[in-house]
Each structure stands twice: as structure tokens, then as C-alpha cells.
Amino acid sequence: MATSQRKLQTLFGFTETDLNANRKGRLSAAQIKELQQQSVYELKTLLGIPVILASGALLMLDLRIALPVLLVMLAIVGGLVALHREHLKTIRDKQVHKLAGPLIKHPLTNGSIQYIISVAGRHLPVERGMYEELSDGYFAVYLLEDSHQILSIEPITKTTVKVPAKTPTKSPTAKVTTKTPAKTTSTNKVVTRTTPVVAKTSVTKTTKTVKATSPKPAAKAPVKAATSKPIKATALQSHVMPAAKPAKPKGVVKPQPPAAIGRSRTT
Structure with a gap:
């Protein structure tokens, strides 16, 4: 049988005014x-x-x-x-702390003097009359955080215990999801900082290679000499080839036909 609220007020020595103040978190x-x-x-x-x-x-x-x-x-x-x-x-x-959950009676051991109950995992010492009159079920216990003295107590339903238990579990996940974009932006910053360094190193490498290849005019000079020599040789050939033809003898008379020979004699 469940313990009535009036019975709880008599056992623990509180009034309805005390209970209303404790529900608001104060004395x-x-x-x-x-x-x-x-x-x-x-x-x-x-x-x-x-x-x-x-x-x-x-x-x-x-x-x-x-x-x-x-x-x-x-x-x-x-x-x-x-x-x-x-x-x-x-x-x-001082602030009043609330414990909500199933009430558990701890059995007495040999030589034990105190009667212990636990609500929401916290052990609380009570008197013998309180221990015997309390029934199994869900209760809300109000007490100071630095004390084990129960200020007030009331029976509650199981559904009222679940609601505060779910709300704290959702808040940490929301914080984690809001922090993830900050991490990605930080990695992007690191990449943008490192890319100019790579560009500088590549430029320096290319400039070094250009400088290394530029002082090679000696390799191009033989090419120019080789091309210029054939040009001079062809020019000499053009001047020499006409001179190689046999010149016409000035005192040699071309043979003429007989008619032409007679004409020349009469003349």
C-alpha cells in the first residue's frame, strides 16, 4: 500500500507550505x-x-x-x-536539491544501527518509523546538497522521473555538432598557409634551372660556325664556277660556209 502524503508530512515533519517552497528550490x-x-x-x-x-x-x-x-x-x-x-x-x-527516482530500502545487517534508504543512487539515513512506513515506489526527495537531512518528500509517477533524465543527454550532442565546423575551418587555414610556401619553392627551383642552363653560349657558337661555313663555300663556288669555263681564243676564226668564203675574197 502506498504511503499517503499526509502520513509523509507527519513522519518527516513538514507542511504543505514547506513542500511548495522546496519545489521552487528554496527553504x-x-x-x-x-x-x-x-x-x-x-x-x-x-x-x-x-x-x-x-x-x-x-x-x-x-x-x-x-x-x-x-x-x-x-x-x-x-x-x-x-x-x-x-x-x-x-x-x-542555500539551495534545495531534488532527488527523484525509485525508493529502495536497504536491509539491515548484523550490528547496524542506522536505517538506510536510497533515492536516485544517494543513500539517506532515516529513523526506524520512517523506514517501516515508507512503501516501494517513486518518490521526490528534497534536501540540502551538503546535508543528508530530508526536508520534505512526496510520491511521484514514473513518467515524471523520465523527463529530466532525457534532457541532459541531448545537450552534449548539440555542442559537439556545433564545434565540428570550427575544426574544418582551422584545417582550411592551415592548407592555405602552406600552399604559398610550395609555390615559392617551385619558383626558386625553376629559376635555378634557368640560371643553370642560360650560361651555355658555347654550345650554340659551334652551331653558328657550322652553318656559316657552308654559306661561304657556296659563295666561293658561285664565283669560281664561271672562271672554270674555257675562254674563247681571240685569234681563232669560226669556220664559214663556202659561199661566205668567196664573198670575203672578192671583197
């Missing part, structure tokens, strides 16, 4: 007052130790020896009071 006025009273009680317990030691030193020791002891005890008392005042100020600003 109610009654809870703040109760925590301050607990803090005062703890301070009185701590102050009792140095007071007992100081009174024993005055009764049993000499005043010269007891005086340094008294000064040390007064310093301890002053430090405890200052810490208590700071603690009272921080109680109002």
Missing part, C-alpha cells in the same frame, strides 16, 4: 528558523569543550601556566562564534 521561513536553531545548539555543544578545559586549567595549574591556556581557549571560542554567524547568513541563501 521556507519555518525551515530556515529550524536550521538556525540547530546551528545554535551545535555551537553551544562546541563551546562547552573549551570552557571545561579552561576551568580545569585555572583550578589545577598555576596562573602563569594557565594564562596562555586561557588565551588559546578564548581564541578558539571567538573563531567558533565568527563561523557560526557566517553560517547563519548562508542558511537563507
Whole structure:
């Protein structure tokens, strides 16, 4: 049988006003007052130790020896009071933490004194009456993060537990996808920076090869000499060939026909 909300309020000592304030993540006025009273009680317990030691030193020791002891005890008392005042100020600003999930009762072991329950993986000590009256099911437990004291508790359904569990798992994937374009742009920048270096090296290599090949006029000079010699030889041949023909003798008379010979004699 499920534990009723009124039964839970009686067992854990909270009201509906306290529960509404805890749902909003803060303490109610009654809870703040109760925590301050607990803090005062703890301070009185701590102050009792140095007071007992100081009174024993005055009764049993000499005043010269007891005086340094008294000064040390007064310093301890002053430090405890200052810490208590700071603690009272921080109680109002403390945030209420919520645990939601299935309630598990841990069985008692031999020699165990505390009754332990766990909600959302966190172990919480409870009194015997609370342990026996709590039933199995899903609960929302409200408490301070630095304390195991349960401020309020209420039964919930299973569907209300799943909703907050899904939302945190989606946010990291969105962050990862937004970061991936930044990585690609960074690689593009690296490529653009390295490409001018490659271009410079290629240019320097080509200039070196041009310089190495340019000082070779000696190889071209024989080619010009070889081409110029045949040209001169052909020119000489053109002048020599007409001179090689036999010249006509000036005193030789061409043979003439008989008619021409008779005409020449009569003349």
C-alpha cells in the first residue's frame, strides 16, 4: 500500500507550505528558523569543550601556566562564534536539491544501527518509523546538497522521473555538432598557409634551372660556325664556277660556209 502524503508530512515533519517552497528550490521561513536553531545548539555543544578545559586549567595549574591556556581557549571560542554567524547568513541563501527516482530500502545487517534508504543512487539515513512506513515506489526527495537531512518528500509517477533524465543527454550532442565546423575551418587555414610556401619553392627551383642552363653560349657558337661555313663555300663556288669555263681564243676564226668564203675574197 502506498504511503499517503499526509502520513509523509507527519513522519518527516513538514507542511504543505514547506513542500511548495522546496519545489521552487528554496527553504521556507519555518525551515530556515529550524536550521538556525540547530546551528545554535551545535555551537553551544562546541563551546562547552573549551570552557571545561579552561576551568580545569585555572583550578589545577598555576596562573602563569594557565594564562596562555586561557588565551588559546578564548581564541578558539571567538573563531567558533565568527563561523557560526557566517553560517547563519548562508542558511537563507542555500539551495534545495531534488532527488527523484525509485525508493529502495536497504536491509539491515548484523550490528547496524542506522536505517538506510536510497533515492536516485544517494543513500539517506532515516529513523526506524520512517523506514517501516515508507512503501516501494517513486518518490521526490528534497534536501540540502551538503546535508543528508530530508526536508520534505512526496510520491511521484514514473513518467515524471523520465523527463529530466532525457534532457541532459541531448545537450552534449548539440555542442559537439556545433564545434565540428570550427575544426574544418582551422584545417582550411592551415592548407592555405602552406600552399604559398610550395609555390615559392617551385619558383626558386625553376629559376635555378634557368640560371643553370642560360650560361651555355658555347654550345650554340659551334652551331653558328657550322652553318656559316657552308654559306661561304657556296659563295666561293658561285664565283669560281664561271672562271672554270674555257675562254674563247681571240685569234681563232669560226669556220664559214663556202659561199661566205668567196664573198670575203672578192671583197
